[in-house]
Amino acid sequence: SFNKVFTVNTNTKDIINNIYGSDKAVCLPNSIDLRNKKYLFKQINNKLVVGTIGRFVEKKGFFQLINVIKSMDNIELHIAGDGPLLNKLKDNAKGHQNIKFLGWIKNKESFFRNIDIFCCPSKIEPFGLVILEAMSNSVPVISTKCKGPMDIIDNMKNGILVNIDNYEEMKNSIILLKRNKNLRKKISKNAFDTL
Numbered sequence: 001s002f003n004k005v006f007t008v009n010t011n012t013k014d015i016i017n018n019i020y021g022s023d024k025a026v027c028l029p030n031s032i033d034l035r036n037k038k039y040l041f042k043q044i045n046n047k048l049v050v051g052t053i054g055r056f057v058e059k060k061g062f063f064q065l066i067n068v069i070k071s072m073d074n075i076e077l078h079i080a081g082d083g084p085l086l087n088k089l090k091d092n093a094k095g096h097q098n099i100k101f102l103g104w105i106k107n108k109e110s111f112f113r114n115i116d117i118f119c120c121p122s123k124i125e126p127f128g129l130v131i132l133e134a135m136s137n138s139v140p141v142i143s144t145k146c147k148g149p150m151d152i153i154d155n156m157k158n159g160i161l162v163n164i165d166n167y168e169e170m171k172n173s174i175i176l177l178k179r180n181k182n183l184r185k186k187i188s189k190n191a192f193d194t195l
Contacts, residue, residue, distance in 0.1 A: 008127040011147040051115030056083030061121030112137035135191035158190040
């Protein structure tokens with residue numbers, strides 16, 4: 001009975017329109033404020049810092065990202081957020097001093113300033129506002145191939161897309177960006193310009 005339905009990704013829009021045989025659904029993606037934003041390429045200092053942020057629930061894929069980082073050397077992981085899986089995530093990261101839980105953060109600008117790569121390891125992600133926030137802070141993004149991120153990221157142009165739950169792809173993408181300064185710069189600049 002509705003005249004119009006707004007969705008945040010094209011996949012949901014297409015599903016609704018296919019079911020009802022109409023163009024009732026319109027994709028209206030989330031947006032962020034870009035005033036006072038400037039592109040600034042970041043050099044990696046001594047240790048690569050990977051960041052992620054979100055609610056600690058199963059669908060966000062934090063266990064998988066922690067396991068990827070546990071298998072890598074000279075990389076730090078900053079996890080911002082909170083939620084029901086906090087203690088289990090901390091147990092999974094136990095003994096790894098390079099994995100830091102930051103809690104909910106008020107100053108996202110500071111969070112993004114202190115990371116070199118942003119990872120979105122979600123199993124389900126309808127949009128991914130934090131991906132836009134990372135891009136607007138000149139941070140290259142690696143994300144799983146969820147419906148929302150696939151609307152935002154053009155693989156290897158303004159970000160990197162990997163298959164959901166694919167540890168090796170995530171790990172190899174982090175290594176690729178760590179080693180290839182020119183690719184990191186290209187992806188972060190294209191991402192900023194996309195916005």
